Amino acid sequence: MLAGRDGAFWEAAVAIVLRPSASDDVELLFIKRASHPADPWSGQIALPGGKYDATDASLEQTAVRETREEVAIDLATQGEVFGALDELRPRNPLLPPVIVRPFVATVAADAVVVPSHEVADHFWAPLDRILDPEATKDTRIFVRGYYMRRDAIHYEGHVIWGMTQNILESFAKVAR
Numbered sequence: 338m339l340a341g342r343d344g345a346f347w348e349a350a351v352a353i354v355l356r357p358s359a360s361d362d363v364e365l366l367f368i369k370r371a372s373h374p375a376d377p378w379s380g381q382i383a384l385p386g387g388k389y390d391a392t393d394a395s396l397e398q399t400a401v402r403e404t405r406e407e408v409a410i411d412l413a414t415q416g417e418v419f420g421a422l423d424e425l426r427p428r429n430p431l432l433p434p435v436i437v438r439p440f441v442a443t444v445a446a447d448a449v450v451v452p453s454h455e456v457a458d459h460f461w462a463p464l465d466r467i468l469d470p471e472a473t474k475d476t477r478i479f480v481r482g483y484y485m486r487r488d489a490i491h492y493e494g495h496v497i498w499g500m501t502q503n504i505l506e507s508f509a510k511v512a513r
Contacts, residue, residue: 347424347433348401351386352412353441353508355464356448364461366450371457380457382497384439384504397421397508400440408459409451416444422507427500439504462492468509477487
């Protein structure tokens with residue numbers, strides 16, 4: 338589904354990268370964004386992805402390119418992109434005007450992640466644990482000098498909230 342195109346905005350794409358695990362579960366790749374003062378999502382847990390570039394033939398290619406650039410996984414040759422979810426558009430005056438298209442992809446269990454300078458860390462998390470309603474808790478979050486309370490997903494010390502959490506909620510609706 339297409340989000341509204343009112344006003345100035347830019348487009349971006351992210352990849353929900355899934356892989357099988359040794360225990361026959363499905364795991365999901367997360368990155369921790371490197372700290373950068375100009376990045377409104379600096380230091381947050383996210384999915385690989387980023388801004389559409391005029392050299393990208395489509396937003397799917399944006400997701401593939403950004404995943405390759407950020408974690409050295411080439412979804413075009415090492416995986417498969419299955420399709421897209423509905424676009425998301427955060428309506429928050431503190432965030433840039435962006436419309437994000439998530440793409441669902443799979444890779445082999447032995448896919449190797451090599452983080453770029455844009456990525457401070459990465460981890461794989463079992464999909465069932467991330468989507469479990471018990472993983473979501475009322476959380477005090479500190480961002481850009483302010484504390485706020487939000488529901489957030491907790492996994493082994495990581496806090497997943499905001500747009501990434503919204504994307505996961507959208508994904509859960511079609512995954513179940």
